[in-house]
Amino acid sequence: MNSNAYTRLQELKARLVEISDINAAAALLSWDQMTLMPQGGADARGRQLATLERLSHEKMINPEIGKLLDGLQPALNELPPDSTEAALIKVATRDHQKAVKIPTSFTAEFSAHTSKTYEAWARARAEHNFKLVEPLLEKTLELSRQMANFFPGYQHIADPLIDQLDEGMTVAIIRPLFQKLRSELVPLVEQITSQPEADDSCLRKNYSEADQLRFGLEVAKRLGYDFNRGREDKSPHPFTTSFSIGDVRITTRIKENLLAEALFSTIHETGHALYEQGFNPDFEGTPLADGASMTVHESQSRLWENLVGKSLSFWQFFYPKLQAVFPNQLTAVPLEAFYRAINKVERSLIRTDADEVTYNLHVMLRFELEIEMLEGRLAVKNLSEAWNELYRNDLGVLPSDESLGVLQDMHWYSGTIGGYFQSYTLGNILSAQIYEAAVKAVPNIPAEIAIGNFEHLHYWLKENIYQYGRQYTTREIIKRVTGQPLEIQPYLNYLRHKYGELYKL
């Protein structure tokens, strides 16, 4: 790299760090809003967040960044393709090019519209009445299509929306995977639910909040979450956020009558946090210090939550500890009964409460509905019926009211229609593919887990995935780690093996 290119790269970095700093401040404003902020702060906080988001967007679309990036393209031929510098130029180029395509006026309109829609949704859900938010959602659909059309040349209208969070993913890739997965899961659920139901009453006793919190922290620490670079707080919905590689935070929600709630959401968020704490420290302040995509991020939360946290090995180590914290509730419950309880499969209405096997059916039907809306084959006014119809078909249950149906998730009411849900199931698929690769490379991982040693797995994931942040794309990561493209077979093998044993199929 010549000295001109070097100077350009330094200036680019300085501009990107400035944007990262603004984004970190916005992330803190938002974290605070969800965790500690007194209610009186709400109005100003909304305004402050909008200001920082606008500032960040303005900085990102600054033509000076475009010029720097143009000037740096020749350097890409000289730089080693695996170098951090090459990755930074490539990632910044993609981010800049995406950002400039969306007019600032649209961003402002969309942001104002989604605030309004979110509030209307909260009311509609409380009153179990989709009609209250329907006209706003129609506008959301229109704006979502507009958003997609800022990126002409797509193969499917949902592709640009998916690309925002799941770079490189397209309907053409996702649909066949989902069709195949659905065709395997529907009969599997049928098979499982025709067996005697698992008894999960042991999870529904009284578990004190303080003890649950303490146990969750102990688990997170043992999995490798570094609390010198993180903390846990309470919030209405659990999430992970970070303000730097040295400050990655999770939140949890505790239900005293439902042990599984805080426990598995803590392990889930810990998975996200391990990913973010694992980035190469040199990436600090640059756009490389982020997850490769929502799919890869979710693959890590689900890997730790399900493949690790709901495995028998995991509880061979942790169950005696849990029993020691809650002796009255669990002394009489054998490990195997507890293991069956946390892996109970049932047809249910609420995605976030669903077990591993049915979960993806919830997700895939949402994906199908948003695709149909974007294609213009489904009108918003028919959405609630279509939702119920798919639930009856795929899960064999029917919401008794719309708050348990079309109004249950906030996603469509707080963002675009399309672009988000796919990552939940893609993450599940990928989690099994990655875990299979990890165990192939380090065969004693499950045995180590059974004695409470998570370092082998954590180290392998850091070495192969976490450290790279956005240095590689999702597709590159999957290829590097598994030697294959994204495929559902490992996930199906995992489910069939685990639930075959559990339900003696």
Added chain:
Amino acid sequence: MNSNAYTRLQELKARLVEISDINAAAALLSWDQMTLMPQGGADARGRQLATLERLSHEKMINPEIGKLLDGLQPALNELPPDSTEAALIKVATRDHQKAVKIPTSFTAEFSAHTSKTYEAWARARAEHNFKLVEPLLEKTLELSRQMANFFPGYQHIADPLIDQLDEGMTVAIIRPLFQKLRSELVPLVEQITSQPEADDSCLRKNYSEADQLRFGLEVAKRLGYDFNRGREDKSPHPFTTSFSIGDVRITTRIKENLLAEALFSTIHETGHALYEQGFNPDFEGTPLADGASMTVHESQSRLWENLVGKSLSFWQFFYPKLQAVFPNQLTAVPLEAFYRAINKVERSLIRTDADEVTYNLHVMLRFELEIEMLEGRLAVKNLSEAWNELYRNDLGVLPSDESLGVLQDMHWYSGTIGGYFQSYTLGNILSAQIYEAAVKAVPNIPAEIAIGNFEHLHYWLKENIYQYGRQYTTREIIKRVTGQPLEIQPYLNYLRHKYGELYKL
């Protein structure tokens, strides 16, 4: 106001709100850093704060703001002088004119220098060795003088520094007040300390953190702190900060073996918070939503902490409640003994631990030292000796090492030399003047306090001071509220009366 002026005012407001939003984000970054941030976040947090401060400064010195303000000056002749609009134009003009005088390059240099100095100070204090930070403090003095010289035409070189936080205050106003006050306080301290010492052992028992916290919150609430628009957290040094009029937060520090620590610092910060929660809600997001000056701010924290919180009436109401929380520690201690304990006067080394009577001697000697340094009459290398000399003279005590002497306060090591300390004593002076005016207007205030009713006082302060934020200058406020300029007589009367009774002088 014609429609041109109206449009200009709207644009000005929008720009000021943007700056306020950036400042609020910086304030949250800083609050989080002091309260909850994991240590791993420190490096990035420093960088993020510097970025937001730079952005805010850039926005404030934008020539577009200058043009808008120029265009609005004629409107000042048409607008009612007491209107919010006129105040906004006047305040924004002052802020803009001050900001443009300080070059951005200087701000960056100064900020980098003070970070370094602060770290060196922490080390120097730990090692009780002023020499370790002396060269950096010499540079601070040089930069402080440079800073002052960006504002040519001053009467005294400290004036521009004082004006940053205490608009309109000057050495010419402060010095005679301080000289008079010192000449009265030194003999008063002499007189008091020649009496039998008060017994404060009842404050030095074991008081559990949780109970102290709970009692402090109860007091704050009763004084009128609205916790729908605020919260309290723990931090190494207590402070008040706000992110909007709807979100004003305090922090506290608890010592289990010293009841007075958390108790009176909580009342002190509550005083600051009552001021900030009391701003006219229409000021939200504008520069009017701030204290008129450090002096007025401090007058409110000290009024609530001392004139109210350390009064006999206050404890007539609260002491039985405190006894109920700590029966083992306080049942045998009569109210009068407790009242004497919390008002114990003694010659001591540490400003922040000092009682009401000696406190100002600590402050005024610091003011004198910084003035001498700025005038070039005192070299930094002689500061420690000069410090000790003044302590011997004014307080009759001598620090056994420099951590208890010249290194005890962070102020000079984290900002300019000059500009801050005066506000502590000016605030004390003003607190008595304001309280006298309040009681003159609403004579039953002390009687109401004795039955736990603080609304009369709170309402009067809101009506006469809090609601106005920066709408009036410090001098205007003092004049409006008391009919007089700032004067020490009410403060001296207060001290003489209270301590005359306590020490039977």
